[in-house]
Amino acid sequence: MASAPPEAFLERLVELVRKEQAAEEEEASLLFTSAPVSLLEAKGLALGNLSGQTSIGLGGRLLIELERPSAYHVSPSFPPHDFRPGDLARLRQQGAAGAAGKKGAAKGAKDDKGKGKDDGGLDAVVYRTTATKITLAVDEPPDDFILPERIQIVKVANPTTFTRQIFFLQRALRKLAAAEPLSPLLSVLLGIKKPSIAQRASEDPLDLVDERLNDSQREAVDFALSSEELALIWGPPGTGKTQTLVEIIRQCVRAGQRVLVCGASNLAVDNILARLSVAHPRYPEPIPLTRVGHPARVLAGLTRHTLDAQSSVSDTSALLDDIKKDLEGLEGQLRNGSGKNRIRGSERKKMWEEVRELRKEYRKRQGGVVSEVVSKAKVVLATTHGAGGRSLDRFDFDVVIIDEAAQATEPACWIPILKGKKLILAGDHLQLPPTLKSSDRLTKSLSSSKSRSATSSTADGDSPAPASSLGKLLLFPDLEVTLFSRLLALHGPSIRRMLKVQYRFNEKICAFPSAELYDGELVPDPSVAARKLSDLEGVDEDEDLDEPVVFFDTAGQAMYERAAEDGSFGSESKSNENEADIVHRYVQTLITASVPPTSISIISPYNAQVLLLASLIHPQYPEIEIGSVDSNQGRENDVVIVSLVRSNEEGEVGFLRELRRLNVSMTRPRRHLVVVGDSDTVGQGSEFLRKWMAWLEDEALVKVP
Incomplete structure (x- = not known):
């Protein structure tokens, strides 16, 4: 990879954002031109035969509230769908032909430049969703727009997030081109100078609000507070990253600093908000805080902290x-x-x-x-995207904290970065990176030591492979390399502190990921080290069920994978009916042993297998959570069953070779990890998979289903 000066690096990021936007729009266009509306509705990408009414919302926006009328639907509740607040939806008359000017098109059609759409619809942002209503917001509807009597909405690609990323990257470029010197933070981020070595002004121990923090958490808090421009907090699964960040935020507020807290997801932001909004016995004074973003995306019970709620009770x-x-x-x-x-x-x-x-x-x-x-808040919380909204335009902050920084693209992080003087990133670069539409390297292996050293070093004494020389930055082919990984490679492990004690899974589940990914430094807290399934109230004691890790090996049994029919929706995904049957039978074994269904999660790397498992298991056990590996990042449960799917004579494993996906899979359970797969196929995937299979054999954890 070539290296280049900071200007060229930022310009490359702008280019990659545009490439990602084009890929998303192309995917949406192909989907909508090749799939009938009935299929889009079946996949949750469209909803039809709706009725609506209008009102005025925040900022004078036109709000359109949609529901399912009894004339066309048996139930007023929406079927499962993929419309979420912030998504872009196209509203049109039911049965519209799809092209502008054709009979049935909704009035107010816009052209390609934003004044209309060529399919005769009106684009709106999903503002709020409930079980029976979906509300859309339109900034400036055409004067002649009339709401159709029968309405259909279709999910479309949303350019707003890309527009904001490009806007803030171009703002950074303007700062580079200006005559004034760059801020110390931007100079560090762009490789112009090295970070200042963190030194505390006092040798006295830090006066912690939360005295329960372990030694590695205390060290991370101390390091983050004393660093002048940049600090990275490496939080492997279950290590109390949120608890550590809350302590850092409280200490910053104590010191009179204003803090902008961001996350790659709404859930990450709300997890911090939930803890921060509860007074601590040693910090009884409530912290003035504001949550920016769509109220419908905020967890129940926290909406009183939203900007909308606080604005509605103001004097004006x-x-x-x-x-x-x-x-x-x-x-x-x-x-x-x-x-x-x-x-x-x-x-x-x-x-x-x-x-x-x-x-x-x-x-x-x-x-x-x-x-x-906003001016009254000491702490403002938002997603990285939400930090670019108008409500924060005029505000700067002493400290910017980005949680889940290893799951956010670098351009997304530049939105809040330009609002702060100091940056704290928290995350785990050995879990899944951001999902990209434009990358053609989704199945590449990162399991070799060479690949690992290119983005990180797991021991504080190691030196990472340089990402650049001073003043020169590597130009990456896509956005998979996150800001967290790039800075770690650029400046070395001295800018990072690792949280080393995990409170989630027992000693056996912890053993392999700790040894292979975290250099043996990730250890279970004594309170969880020996936990087992029969510790749950009412669960029968069973030697097999109390084994923390089990691999059901289908090798040699001709339990081959199957691809979806060519040309069908989702044909690139794969399923394995035999593995699904094994999972189903094991679920019944667990239920017979009185394991609560809510204590069981089932995950798979392939969406086709997720759908198959759900169709097989949910009719009998609807409480069991079934989802993809990617959607379960950050989640946990007592029992996690993983269906690997891949079983073929060629030894093809697809993106199973991605060690970060396997890391997420094996670190979700608290007490019992069950994996179903073909060792002959899986073992050929990568060095990391071969080591895993060898470890399972050595520990006598492999069983025949």
């Missing part, structure tokens, strides 16, 4: 309510009038001008309320 919210009522009244007359009641001509034009002025006034006053709320 009553005036906003009055403007909102006027807007709703005017728009109701203009959009819903018909026949003799329809307003026409110059009066209609005048009323639309009044609507636009009211909307402008509403946004101005609502912006003032938002700024007032």
